[in-house]
Amino acid sequence: xxxVEQDPGPLSVPEGAIVSLNCTYSNSAFQYFMWYRQYSxxxxxxxxxxxxxxNKEDGRFTAQVDKSSKYISLFIRDSQPSDSATYLCAMxxxxxxxxxxxxxxxxxxxxx
Amino acid sequence: DVKVTQSSRYLVKRxxxxxxxxxxxxxxxxxxxxYRQDPGLGLRLIYFSYDVKMKEKGDIPEGYSVSREKKxxxxxxxxSASTNQTSMYLCASSFRTGYExxxxxxxxxxxxxxx
Numbered sequence: 137x138x139x140v141e142q143d144p145g146p147l148s149v150p151e152g153a154i155v156s157l158n159c160t161y162s163n164s165a166f167q168y169f170m171w172y173r174q175y176s177x178x179x180x181x182x183x184x185x186x187x188x189x190x191n192k193e194d195g196r197f198t199a200q201v202d203k204s205s206k207y208i209s210l211f212i213r214d215s216q217p218s219d220s221a222t223y224l225c226a227m228x229x230x231x232x233x234x235x236x237x238x239x240x241x242x243x244x245x246x247x248x
Numbered sequence: 249d250v251k252v253t254q255s256s257r258y259l260v261k262r263x264x265x266x267x268x269x270x271x272x273x274x275x276x277x278x279x280x281x282x283y284r285q286d287p288g289l290g291l292r293l294i295y296f297s298y299d300v301k302m303k304e305k306g307d308i309p310e311g312y313s314v315s316r317e318k319k320x321x322x323x324x325x326x327x328s329a330s331t332n333q334t335s336m337y338l339c340a341s342s343f344r345t346g347y348e349x350x351x352x353x354x355x356x357x358x359x360x361x362x363x
Contacts, residue, residue: 179354240290
């Protein structure tokens, strides 16, 4: 079983829709949680990060962490065609091993 | 702007060849990483380095080695390329201390095909 599970999609939505992307994880030692966005033929870039359980908002994006359920989500409001990309969740255990564990990524297509 | 550059976007090599992938970052980051990205498997860590000449194995180090002689440069070496090493290779860098270490900056990737 993978440490981090993520539905690969593809997820296709109309412009303006609310998008929900999710990851589950098995290791309760994970402490920091991130979402990366990867456009086609590019490297991933950090979109949002969070430490504690609860919500964190940044513009149209909201990251949600539920440590008790080992479940994280990224919500995109008023989705735009420019949001079409692969979204990867990532997490890290703060024990000195400076490496992230990534989900496999969800491909999102926002139709104009 | 942080910049992570990789020596090639596309590379085609033959089975058994020795392959060098180069990565350079310009942000004075201590940490550098090599990942491979395959459909359905996401990013898997091959090796990372937290200082010059220091390295640690990641999740899938078999068949690979690395070199970090200068802080800004991290090389991935495939000693004898095999077809199962056909993949997208991504280099990343980050600071080592503080809360910024999880913000990894990625290069554009090298798509390696081994025939």
